[in-house]
Amino acid sequence: MKKVLTIAGSDSGGGAGIQADLKTFQERGVFGTSVITAITAQNTLGVHGVYPQELSAVEAQLDAVLSDIGTDAAKTGMLFSAELIQLVARKIQEYSVPSLVIDPVMIAKGGAPLLKKEAVEALRKVLLPLGAVITPNVPEASELLGGRRIEGVKEMEEAAKELYQLGPKAVVVKGGHLDGEQSVDVLFDGEKWYHFASDRIETRHTHGTGCTFSACIAAEMAKGRTIPEAVRTAKDFITHAIQHSLEIGKGVGPTHHAAYRLVGEKSPSSPTV
Numbered sequence: 513m514k515k516v517l518t519i520a521g522s523d524s525g526g527g528a529g530i531q532a533d534l535k536t537f538q539e540r541g542v543f544g545t546s547v548i549t550a551i552t553a554q555n556t557l558g559v560h561g562v563y564p565q566e567l568s569a570v571e572a573q574l575d576a577v578l579s580d581i582g583t584d585a586a587k588t589g590m591l592f593s594a595e596l597i598q599l600v601a602r603k604i605q606e607y608s609v610p611s612l613v614i615d616p617v618m619i620a621k622g623g624a625p626l627l628k629k630e631a632v633e634a635l636r637k638v639l640l641p642l643g644a645v646i647t648p649n650v651p652e653a654s655e656l657l658g659g660r661r662i663e664g665v666k667e668m669e670e671a672a673k674e675l676y677q678l679g680p681k682a683v684v685v686k687g688g689h690l691d692g693e694q695s696v697d698v699l700f701d702g703e704k705w706y707h708f709a710s711d712r713i714e715t716r717h718t719h720g721t722g723c724t725f726s727a728c729i730a731a732e733m734a735k736g737r738t739i740p741e742a743v744r745t746a747k748d749f750i751t752h753a754i755q756h757s758l759e760i761g762k763g764v765g766p767t768h769h770a771a772y773r774l775v776g777e778k779s780p781s782s783p784t785v
């Protein structure tokens with residue numbers, strides 16, 4: 513069985529972070545392992561506390577997983593500080609971790625910061641060059657490019673091309689935060705752009721979309737899929753999960769990680785333009 517590691521924060525509410533990643537790995541038929549960088553006290557109403565883990569605790573988890581079990585792919589999520597980013601980057605190189613998907617998590621949908629402002633530079637310079645794929649949403653892509661305005665697909669394409677210059681093998685700029693009838697994600701692999709589009713789903717229950725999407729890409733890459741194939745599957749997977757999102761709690765509910773399996777691979781189409 514293929515193995516996939518998530519290096520991310522814990523979401524006590526179960527919709528995002530480590531919990532979303534492990535549920536996604538299970539659904540995609542890979543064996544999930546985890547390194548917890550921070551604990552959040554979080555529910556559907558927001559983030560109520562952030563507790564970054566000691567560097568030594570994160571290093572010990574990385575060594576435990578990678579020296580024994582190994583991994584066929586990995587993803588990073590919430591990394592919180594420059595120190596944690598540097599440590600994770602060092603270990604990824606030390607163990608030659610393959611197929612690294614980097615979700616440059618910065619701010620939760622409710623507005624809580626999940627990455628210190630001063631850590632953005634470390635993310636840009638130290639970690640992003642190690643990525644097989646990076647998956648910023650529009651606000652994250654904008655921040656990584658110094659506050660660039662991104663309001664449509666053309667600007668997403670330009671942003672993806674510029675982020676590619678930072679060193680990853682491919683960039684997906686996700687369109688969930690934009691308006692429009694369709695939610696379009698743009699992939700640039702250094703040669704061409706691919707568009708993955710779905711009808712925009714009218715729901716406020718979208719907690720954990722980005723985590724689930726990037727975890728699915730990592731799982732598919734572990735199984736040997738190409739980057740465009742992996743992104744296409746992730747787009748279908750997250751579309752089903754949002755379509756069947758769960759009204760759990762009093763606020764923004766999570767997506768339904770089992771929806772793709774339960775409903776099947778039919779319905780939402782993701783045309784590649």
Ligand SMILES: Nc1ncnc2c1ncn2[C@@H]1O[C@H](COP(=O)(O)OP(=O)(O)O)[C@@H](O)[C@H]1O
Pocket residue numbers: 648649650686687688689695696697710711712713714715718720721722723725747750751754
């Ligand atoms: N309302 C929606 N309808 C359909 N797809 C969506 C919707 N919101 C987000 N997505 C999709 O979910 C994935 C995650 O995107 P996004 O929400 O922008 O990421 P993040 O959670 O990092 O902010 C992307 O594939 C995006 O197109």
Ligand SMILES: Cc1ncc(COP(=O)(O)OP(=O)(O)O)c(N)n1
Pocket residue numbers: 520521522523528529530552554589590617619620621622626718719720721722723724
């Ligand atoms: C612990 C943790 N990690 C990441 C996030 C952000 O997840 P995301 O998929 O971007 O979903 P939203 O928070 O934006 O709904 C998180 N909230 N917690």
